[in-house]
Amino acid sequence: xxxxxxxxxxxxxxxxxxFLLLAFLIEWASRRSSALQPAVRFSLFxxxxxxxxxxxxxxxxxxxxxxxxxxxxxxxxxxxxxxxxSVGLYFLHKNKEISAVSLKLYLPVFLATILTLLAAxxxxxxxxxxxxxxxxxxxxxxxxxxxxxxxxSAEVFAHVILPIIKEKCGGCHNDS
Numbered sequence: 001x002x003x004x005x006x007x008x009x010x011x012x013x014x015x016x017x018x019f020l021l022l023a024f025l026i027e028w029a030s031r032r033s034s035a036l037q038p039a040v041r042f043s044l045f046x047x048x049x050x051x052x053x054x055x056x057x058x059x060x061x062x063x064x065x066x067x068x069x070x071x072x073x074x075x076x077x078x079x080x081x082x083x084x085x086s087v088g089l090y091f092l093h094k095n096k097e098i099s100a101v102s103l104k105l106y107l108p109v110f111l112a113t114i115l116t117l118l119a120a121x122x123x124x125x126x127x128x129x130x131x132x133x134x135x136x137x138x139x140x141x142x143x144x145x146x147x148x149x150x151x152x153s154a155e156v157f158a159h160v161i162l163p164i165i166k167e168k169c170g171g172c173h174n175d176s
Contacts, residue, residue: 006060013054017121018091019047020086024114044093051117055083071127085113125158 023043028034
């Protein structure tokens with residue numbers, strides 16, 4: 001049952017990415033105007049909450065196995081680190097106007113959160129799409145199966161179905 005609940009990780013995981021990156025962009029833009037600070041706090045709150053939920057659901061999903069253990073370990077710990085940093089970041093933001101320590105730590109922790117988020121996303125993408133997915137070259141015409149010219153002599157699975165499966169499903173459902 002818990003593993004089934006863990007499958008919602010795939011739904012929730014994009015929320016912290018969007019909210020935390022949005023908060024970073026708004027924070028950068030708010031250097032000229034402090035009027036944007038409520039939007040930063042809003043984005044940080046939802047980024048923090050969704051990061052904690054995504055990390056919990058991801059842990060439940062990982063209990064099912066079927067993943068490259070090395071990639072999974074990196075992704076898991078970076079996901080937990082992102083959740084923890086986002087909680088700290090939210091509270092630093094809330095206290096940065098009343099605490100000199102919070103003000104000093106705020107931007108370095110923000111940068112660490114974003115870098116950790118990007119690294120966690122990279123390893124997560126490698127888990128689902130294979131290593132090097134982001135920078136993998138597109139398929140060239142010479143690597144693709146030749147079209148079947150005579151359907152009567154074609155082996156249905158080998159010549160018709162398998163090329164479709166490789167093209168449409170192979171990016172996510174790879175050998176690993």
